[in-house]
Amino acid sequence: MSEAAQLLGRIAREDRAALQALYKLQSVRLFGVAMAILRDRDAAADAVHDGFVKIARRAAQYDPERGAAEAWLGSVIRHAALDIARRRGREIPTDDATLGDSPVEADQLETLAAGEDGARLRECLSRLADKNRQGIVLAFVHGLSHPQIAAKLDLPLGTVKAWIRRGLHSLKECLA
Template identity: 65%
Template structure:
C-alpha cells in the first residue's frame, strides 16, 4: 500500500503542528509542498497565483491542525481539500478568467492515461473503475472541474455543449459515481 505511508507521516506531522511541535509545519511543507503546489497550479495555471494559494493554504493548515480527525479521512486528502479550496477561492476572486481554450490546458487536459495513475491505492482503483462507467464527455467534465477548476460555463464552452446540459450531466455523473462507490 504505497499510498498509506505519506498519509501516515502527514497525519503525524499535523498532530505535531496542533501540539505546537517546533519544526512540524516546516517538515510537512517540505514533504507536501510539491504535491500541493501541483494541485494549485493545475487549477490556477499561473505560478504566482498558485504560490498565493499555497501560502494561504499553509496558514489555514497551521490554524486548523487541531481540527484534523484521522478517523474521518486520510491526512493527504485533508491537505488536498485545503489547497483546492484556497485555489478555487482565488480562481473565483479572479473571475475564473482562465479561458476554457487556454493553450496551457492542452488538447486533452486530463488524458485517459492519467487515470492509470489512480490505480496505486485500492480506493483510487475503485474510483477509476467507477469513472470508467461514465460517458466520456461526462467524465471529462468532472475532471475539468475537479482538477482544472473550470466552471460550468467554461466546461460547456470547452465541450461545445449547452450550459444547462452540462450542469445536469455533471450532477447526474456525480450521483452515479456515488452509487458506484457505495
C-alpha cells in the same frame, strides 16, 4: 498513521517545526495541485501560502478517523486555489491549448490505479459517458466553472450542470 497525519497532530499543538517538516514533505505535490487550477506560479504560490496558513490554524480539525491526511491537505489547498480563481472571476481562458488535455484522456486515468481507492474511482469513472467524466475532471483537477466546462466541451450550460450532477450521483452509487 502516515507521516503527514502525525505531523498534523503536532501542528495542532502549535509545533512550528512540524509545519515546516510538513511543507517539505508535501509542498511539491500541493503546489502542483494549485498549479493545475491556476496555471500561474504566482497565483499558485498565493494558494499554497493561504492553504498553509489555514493548515497551521486548523490542523486540530483534521480527524485521522475520517480520512487520509493527504486528502485533507489536498482539499485545503484546492479550496484556497478555487477561492483565488473565483476572486479573479475565473477569467482563465478556456481555449488554453494545454488546459486539461492530458488528464482527461482515458489512459491518463491509469495514474489513479495506484492504491485501492484510486483503482475503484477509476473503474467508476470509466463507466461514465466521456463528456460526463471530462466535466468532473475539468472541475476537480483544473477548477473550471460550469460555464467554462460548457465552453470547453461545447455543450449547453444546462446540459453540463445536469450531467455533472448525474455523474456525481452515479459515482456515489458505484463507490458505495
